[in-house]
Amino acid sequence: MAKDPIRVxxxxxAGQIGYALVPMIARGVMLGADQPVILHMLDIPPAAExxxxxxxxxVDAAFPLLKGVVATTDVVEACTGxxxxxxxxxxxxxxxxERKDVMSKNxxxxxxxxxxxxxxxxxNCKVLVVANPANTNALILKEFAPSIPxxxxxxxxxxxxxxxxxxxxxxxxxxxxxVKNVIIWGNHSSTQYPDVNHATVKAPGGDTPVRQLxxxxxxxxxxxxxxxxxxxxxxxxxxxxxxxxSAASAACDHIRDWVLxxxxxxxxxxxxxxxxxxxxxxxLIYSFPVTCRDGKWxxxxxxxxxxxxRKKLDATAEELSEExxxxxxCLS
Amino acid sequence: MAVRVxxxxxAGQIGYALVPMIARGAMLGPNQPVILHMLDIPPSAGxxxxxxxxxIDAAFPLLKGVVATTDVVEACSGxxxxxxxxxxxxxxxxERKDVMSKNxxxxxxxxxxxxxxxxxDCKVLVVANPANTNALILKEFAPSIPxxxxxxxxxxxxxxxxxxxxxxxxxxxxxVKNVIIWGNHSSTQYPDVNHATVTTKGWRKTxxxxxxxxxxxxxxxxxxxxxxxxxxxxxxSAASSACDHIHDWVLxxxxxxxxxxxxxxxxxxxxxxxLIYSFPVTCENGEWxxxxxxxxxxxxREKMTATAxxLTEExxxxxxCLA
Numbered sequence: 070m071a072k073d074p075i076r077v078x079x080x081x082x083a084g085q086i087g088y089a090l091v092p093m094i095a096r097g098v099m100l101g102a103d104q105p106v107i108l109h110m111l112d113i114p115p116a117a118e119x120x121x122x123x124x125x126x127x128v129d130a131a132f133p134l135l136k137g138v139v140a141t142t143d144v145v146e147a148c149t150g151x152x153x154x155x156x157x158x159x160x161x162x163x164x165x166x167e168r169k170d171v172m173s174k175n176x177x178x179x180x181x182x183x184x185x186x187x188x189x190x191x192x193n194c195k196v197l198v199v200a201n202p203a204n205t206n207a208l209i210l211k212e213f214a215p216s217i218p219x220x221x222x223x224x225x226x227x228x229x230x231x232x233x234x235x236x237x238x239x240x241x242x243x244x245x246x247x248v249k250n251v252i253i254w255g256n257h258s259s260t261q262y263p264d265v266n267h268a269t270v271k272a273p274g275g276d277t278p279v280r281q282l283x284x285x286x287x288x289x290x291x292x293x294x295x296x297x298x299x300x301x302x303x304x305x306x307x308x309x310x311x312x313x314x315s316a317a318s319a320a321c322d323h324i325r326d327w328v329l330x331x332x333x334x335x336x337x338x339x340x341x342x343x344x345x346x347x348x349x350x351x352x353l354i355y356s357f358p359v360t361c362r363d364g365k366w367x368x369x370x371x372x373x374x375x376x377x378x379r380k381k382l383d384a385t386a387e388e389l390s391e392e393x394x395x396x397x398x399c400l401s
Numbered sequence: 402m403a404v405r406v407x408x409x410x411x412a413g414q415i416g417y418a419l420v421p422m423i424a425r426g427a428m429l430g431p432n433q434p435v436i437l438h439m440l441d442i443p444p445s446a447g448x449x450x451x452x453x454x455x456x457i458d459a460a461f462p463l464l465k466g467v468v469a470t471t472d473v474v475e476a477c478s479g480x481x482x483x484x485x486x487x488x489x490x491x492x493x494x495x496e497r498k499d500v501m502s503k504n505x506x507x508x509x510x511x512x513x514x515x516x517x518x519x520x521x522d523c524k525v526l527v528v529a530n531p532a533n534t535n536a537l538i539l540k541e542f543a544p545s546i547p548x549x550x551x552x553x554x555x556x557x558x559x560x561x562x563x564x565x566x567x568x569x570x571x572x573x574x575x576x577v578k579n580v581i582i583w584g585n586h587s588s589t590q591y592p593d594v595n596h597a598t599v600t601t602k603g604w605r606k607t608x609x610x611x612x613x614x615x616x617x618x619x620x621x622x623x624x625x626x627x628x629x630x631x632x633x634x635x636x637x638s639a640a641s642s643a644c645d646h647i648h649d650w651v652l653x654x655x656x657x658x659x660x661x662x663x664x665x666x667x668x669x670x671x672x673x674x675x676l677i678y679s680f681p682v683t684c685e686n687g688e689w690x691x692x693x694x695x696x697x698x699x700x701x702r703e704k705m706t707a708t709a710x711x712l713t714e715e716x717x718x719x720x721x722c723l724a
Contacts, residue, residue, distance in 0.1 A: 088418075088636075088637060089417075089418070089421065091637070092418065092422065092637050092640075092641055093421065093425070096422070096425070096427055096641075098425055102431065118630050118631075119630060119631050119632065121630050122627055122629075122630030122631035123631070123637070125623075125626065125627055125630060126627060126631075126635055126637045126638040127637075127638075128564040128567075128568060128574075129557070129560055129561045129564050129623060129627075129635065129638040130560055130564075130637065130638040130641040130642065131560035131561075131563045131564055131567075131574045131575075131645075132574070132641070133574070133575040135574075136573060228458070231458055231459055231460035232458045232460075234460045235457040235458050235459075235460050238457075238460075239457065244465060245457070245460045245461070245462070245464075246460075246462040300454075300458060303454065304451055304454055304455060304458075306451075307447050307448060307450050307451030307454060308447075308448050308451035308452070308455075309448065312455055312458065313417075314417060314420070314421050314452070314455045314456075314459065315455040315456075315458040315459045317421070318421055318425075318459040318461070319459065322460075
């Protein structure tokens, strides 16, 4: 008996991340190989023709799981009945723009979209904000969609998490699927803290701590961290375009693990509404280590935090508090 | 045991759409580990390395290695599957002979490298246009690669035809099957629905709509329509179709279903042998076979002959470029 289709919204769908993401969703990467989907794609009017081109290609690809495509510039139509919303659309930073300008533009967008989602999305809609500043856009969305449970609003740090796994696998020359339980703490920005203190590698003797195998604290506390923090810029430098492929893939991983659950003994990183765990100020969207089960995430509790980590956790929290203040000042 | 998959032109748009699909198992199944070999030309080396970085950053469980190179020997070494996306695109002002000439040189060189360095029984899919003729040149200059292992992509056109029918009849595309794309992956292709069926309420019904005219031209010209809308060509659907082509070839077509592949003609359906021509095929045990015995009406016969004629001309043009 085939499952009922799930409606998945992608905003900014005519852009690069959207183009990488929609075929992944249509192939079942996000929700499983047996889960039919209906795609809702939203973009702004100047991109309407391009968006229709994407719709045409989705039809042309004859995806068996894809049971419908709604391509629209109307936010109400886009949000109607959606069970999952992946918010890729936002105002990109352009040369010469100040941080406040970027924040101001995005805050307006996320306030408006919060409203539409709250009114028209399906009950229990799960939201993933990708567009930067991701954490603060998600926070604004939460603030202006009070009837969406705060636990249903998240932002993407799975890209940074996967990047950290990749760096460890390269350093140790092991398969990336044998590395797990890195943590990305905080803001999806250059103050993020990639923490390997609880990460392990599958080895013949069992799961072995990464720190022990790498045996190079200078690298783990230095270059490893900056490499992960600055990876986005490195991709842009190489490709002259930003990391659409890996961002789209990470978005699928984030939703899939949220909906279908994390494997036993494995945690992942998600930007979620802070409840004060680990002395992180409540009321921020902050990336924590989480496990997922029955469609819900829970912060992994009780991990030991050393002094080095404490400083990093606090620094990124501080940046998020500043962003929150800046966002609110733009709105008043 | 990981399967080595080569993608040429991997730094381009189709490559960027294709490699994550391969790395997720869309091409060879969700349990088949892969090692990606990506080849592009030296001016694209930085961009190609960026793609490699992103593949690492995506932490794909099935992806057991990535080789990103501008060296065709390194690229071809040990590959079990080769997707030839790289080619010389038509630029404004270029004559057909110029495009053909550039591509024929590329495919002659790559034929050599594949023949010498690929794994035995390497399966080849040519995507870059002119796909059929590039594939033919590749076959001619890689004589030790069995002719049956060299194909070109018409699955995109096939899938487009399924999509058009599903939209027209307002049915799910997964309920439409057995269209055929005959001939050249060009505007002379013949999308044939005479044997296509739709499953509704569990029953299979043959098309009762005469689909001549607009349906055919829509499918033939769909590529241009995508470019008009997106200002870029159809990377997403081309990549997806390339995965479907290889998937069905390697893992088999479902019972009662055939697909379209550009394959080396053996004279079936009175098509001249010695061309790479798109036929209806079923696949089993890693081999394709042309579906035999389908009725061909007069309208179809003319279309099939016209596209064969174009391919014969392209073959002569290609050989004249090499002389």
